[in-house]
Amino acid sequence: MSKENLSTVWARAFDIAVERGEGAYLIDRDGRRYLDFTCGIAVANTGHTHPRIVRAIQEQAAKLIHGQIGVVTPQAVLDLTDELRRIVPPELDTYFFANSGAEAIEAAVKLARQATGRTNVIVFEGSFHGRTHLAMAMTTSKNTYRFRYQPLPAGVFVAPYPYCYHCPIARRAMTPAERARLSAGQPDGEGCCGYAIDQLHYVLKTQTAPQETAAMVIEPVLGEGGYVVPPRHFIQTLRRVCDEHGILLVFDEIQTGFGRTGKFFALEHFGVVPDILVMAKGIASGMPLSGVAARRNLMAKWPAGAHGGTYAPNVISAAAAVETIRVLREERLIENSAARGEQLLRGLRELQTHFPALGDVRGLGCMVGVELIDSQGAPDKALTDRLVSRCADQNLLLLTCGTYGNVIRWIPPLIVTEEQIDQALHIFAAALDQIAAQ
Numbered sequence: 309m310s311k312e313n314l315s316t317v318w319a320r321a322f323d324i325a326v327e328r329g330e331g332a333y334l335i336d337r338d339g340r341r342y343l344d345f346t347c348g349i350a351v352a353n354t355g356h357t358h359p360r361i362v363r364a365i366q367e368q369a370a371k372l373i374h375g376q377i378g379v380v381t382p383q384a385v386l387d388l389t390d391e392l393r394r395i396v397p398p399e400l401d402t403y404f405f406a407n408s409g410a411e412a413i414e415a416a417v418k419l420a421r422q423a424t425g426r427t428n429v430i431v432f433e434g435s436f437h438g439r440t441h442l443a444m445a446m447t448t449s450k451n452t453y454r455f456r457y458q459p460l461p462a463g464v465f466v467a468p469y470p471y472c473y474h475c476p477i478a479r480r481a482m483t484p485a486e487r488a489r490l491s492a493g494q495p496d497g498e499g500c501c502g503y504a505i506d507q508l509h510y511v512l513k514t515q516t517a518p519q520e521t522a523a524m525v526i527e528p529v530l531g532e533g534g535y536v537v538p539p540r541h542f543i544q545t546l547r548r549v550c551d552e553h554g555i556l557l558v559f560d561e562i563q564t565g566f567g568r569t570g571k572f573f574a575l576e577h578f579g580v581v582p583d584i585l586v587m588a589k590g591i592a593s594g595m596p597l598s599g600v601a602a603r604r605n606l607m608a609k610w611p612a613g614a615h616g617g618t619y620a621p622n623v624i625s626a627a628a629a630v631e632t633i634r635v636l637r638e639e640r641l642i643e644n645s646a647a648r649g650e651q652l653l654r655g656l657r658e659l660q661t662h663f664p665a666l667g668d669v670r671g672l673g674c675m676v677g678v679e680l681i682d683s684q685g686a687p688d689k690a691l692t693d694r695l696v697s698r699c700a701d702q703n704l705l706l707l708t709c710g711t712y713g714n715v716i717r718w719i720p721p722l723i724v725t726e727e728q729i730d731q732a733l734h735i736f737a738a739a740l741d742q743i744a745a746q
C-alpha cells in the first residue's frame with residue numbers, strides 16, 4: 309500500500325514513514341531517529357513504547373480484549389477508577405469512559421444537559437473540543453474545522469478566552485514590557501484587565517440567559533488555539549459565575565491532563581475544581597480511551613441507558629491507563645515535566661532576547677508555545693512553517709498551532725531529559741540563525 313491510498317483529509321505535518329518509537333524518538337524505515345517533540349499531539353506522555361506499558365497491554369490482551377460494560381464489569385476498569393481517584397480531586401469520584409476526546413466532550417455536554425435540564429453551553433474563543441458535530445460547534449480555533457459542515461448544532465455560545473498577548477484592552481493600555489510580563493506563563497492574574505470576564509457577563513446578558521445555560525466548557529490552558537495560559541483570576545472568577553447561576557463548569561483537560569502542564573491536571577495551577585472533568589490523550593499512552601469525571605450525585609442524574617457505546621472502555625486501553633498513571637507517579641514524570649518545562653521556557657526566553665520574531669514565549673510544564681511575529685507585530689505563519697521544516701531537517705519534530713498557524717508548540721514526552729531539551733533548543737536556535745542570515 310502506498311501513501312496515495314491514504315485519505316487526503318489527514319493534513320500530515322511530515323512525510324516520514326515511521327516504523328517504531330523508542331522513548332523520546334521516532335525511527336523511520338531507514339533507521340533515522342527523530343527527536344519527537346510532538347508526542348503524537350500530547351499523547352505519548354510516558355514516551356514511545358514504554359516497556360511497562362507494553363507489558364501491561366500484552367498481559368491484558370492475553371486475559372480479556374473486550375468486556376462490554378453494559379454486560380459485565382471488567383476488573384481493569386475498576387482498577388482504572390481506583391488509580392484515577394488517586395490523582396483526580398476527591399470530589400470527582402464517579403466516571404464515565406469513551407474512546408476519544410470528542411466523544412468525551414459530547415458525553416460531558418449530554419450529562420450537563422440532563423443534570424440541569426438546560427440546553428445551552430458557553431465555550432471560549434480559540435477552543436478546540438473535537439470534530440464530531442457538537443464538538444465542532446464548540447470549536448473555534450480555526451474555521452478549517454467547520455468549513456462546509458454548517459449548519460452545526462445550535463445552543464453553543466462563544467465568549468472571549470483571556471489571551472493576554474492579544475487582549476484588545478491590554479494591548480492598548482499596556483507597554484510591551486507590561487504585556488510580556490502578563491503573558492509570562494504564570495497564571496497569577498496580576499494585572500488582568502478583566503476584559504474576558506466582562507464579555508462573559510455580556511454573553512449571559514445578550515445571548516444565553518443563565519437559567520438556560522447548562523455549562524461553560526473551557527480548556528484550562530488553550531491548546532490548538534495557541535497554547536495560552538489564562539490568568540488564575542479569570543478561572544477562579546469563572547467558577548464563581550457558574551456557582552452564582554447554577555451553571556456547571558466543565559474543564560476540557562484532554563490535552564492538559566496527565567502531567568502535561570507539570571501537574572497531574574492543569575486545574576491544580578488554578579486552585580479550582582470543575583463540576584465535570586474531561587480527559588483523554590495522555591490517559592493511556594496512545595491506546596484509545598477518554599473519560600468524564602463528576603461528583604456521584606451529579607452523575608446519578610444521568611439515567612441508565614441515556615448514553616453509552618459498544619467499545620468503551622476498552623479493557624486493554626484501561627490496563628494501559630492503569631500502568632500509565634503508575635509510571636507517571638513512580639517515575640516522577642510530573643516533576644520532570646515541571647522541571648524540563650522551566651528549562652525550555654528559560655532557553656526560549658533567552659533566545660527571545662536575540663530574535664524579536666519570538667513575540668511571545670509562554671506555557672506551563674511541558675506545554676510550551678512560541679508565537680512568531682513579523683516586524684510589524686503581525687502573525688508570521690511563513691516563518692513558523694520554515695522554522696518547523698528546518699528543525700525537521702535536523703531531526704527535531706515540532707508542531708504548530710494557533711488561529712493564524714504562527715505558534716510553535718513544544719510538547720515533548722514527559723520522560724524527556726535535560727540533554728534532549730538542550731539539544732532541541734540548540735537545533736531551534738540554529739534554525740533561527742540560518743533564517744535570519746538569509
Ligand SMILES: Cc1ncc(COP(=O)(O)O)c(C=O)c1O
Pocket residue numbers: 349408409410411413436437438439527531532560561562563564588589
Ligand atoms: C483540548 C482538546 N479537546 C478535545 C480534543 C479532541 O480529541 P480527539 O481528537 O481525541 O477527539 C482535542 C484534540 O486535540 C483537544 O486538544
